[in-house]
Structure formats: C-alpha cells, structure tokens
Amino acid sequence: MFSRVGAVLILLVLVGFGSSTPLAHHSVSGQFDLSKVATxxxxxxxIDWINPHTYVYLDVSEENGxxxxxxxxxxxxxxxxxxxxxxxxxxxKLGEVVTISILPASLDFHGQPFA
Numbered sequence: 001m002f003s004r005v006g007a008v009l010i011l012l013v014l015v016g017f018g019s020s021t022p023l024a025h026h027s028v029s030g031q032f033d034l035s036k037v038a039t040x041x042x043x044x045x046x047i048d049w050i051n052p053h054t055y056v057y058l059d060v061s062e063e064n065g066x067x068x069x070x071x072x073x074x075x076x077x078x079x080x081x082x083x084x085x086x087x088x089x090x091x092x093k094l095g096e097v098v099t100i101s102i103l104p105a106s107l108d109f110h111g112q113p114f115a
C-alpha cells in the first residue's frame with residue numbers, strides 16, 4: 001500500500017500532468033490557466049469519489065484567520081484506482097495538513113475571467 005506522501009505525490013502528478021485520455025475529453029488549456037500554479041496548504045475535509053470526476057475538498061486557513069474550502073477536480077475514480085489510489089489513501093489521517101499544487105481555473109462559475 002502507498003504511503004500518504006506517495007499518494008499525495010501521485011495525486012499531484014495526475015492533477016498536474018494528466019494523460020492523453022482526459023486531455024482528449026477536456027481542453028485543459030481552455031479550462032485552466034496554464035501560466036499560473038497555485039500552492040494550497042490545508043486539511044482534506046471531504047472527497048467525492050464519483051463519476052465523471054473525483055472532487056477533493058481542501059480546508060485552507062487564510063492569512064486573516066478565516067477558513068475557506070477549495071473544491072479541487074481531478075480524474076475519475078477508475079483512473080485513480082488504476083494508478084493505485086483509493087479514497088482512503090488520498091484522504092489520509094484525520095487533521096493531516098497537506099500541500100497541493102494546482103492549476104487554477106481560468107473562468108469563474110459565471111464564465112467570466114478571474115481578475
């Protein structure tokens with residue numbers, strides 16, 4: 001079984017680089033700003049292990065003391081399983097702080113570019 005660090009590293013590789021199947025399905029450059037990489041540090045609070053995409057929810061403590069929850073989209077459960085990951089291996093230990101690098105979305109929920 002993978003260690004927690006190994007699972008997170010594999011998740012980062014999957015989120016960051018992907019494979020040809022998801023790239024053919026979605027235009028990565030059309031949905032994400034490839035010129036920016038953001039780093040988030042927080043606690044994974046929930047995982048939606050559902051099709052067509054798995055969602056990881058990361059609770060991040062902001063500089064002003066508030067907490068925000070980031071919804072991070074990744075690959076389908078079947079593809080994650082083929083990579084040796086499970087919902088439990090990604091979730092890790094309760095309260096464990098993780099650092100995740102992401103490609104931010106280029107448009108907000110209303111289809112407008114982020115400022």
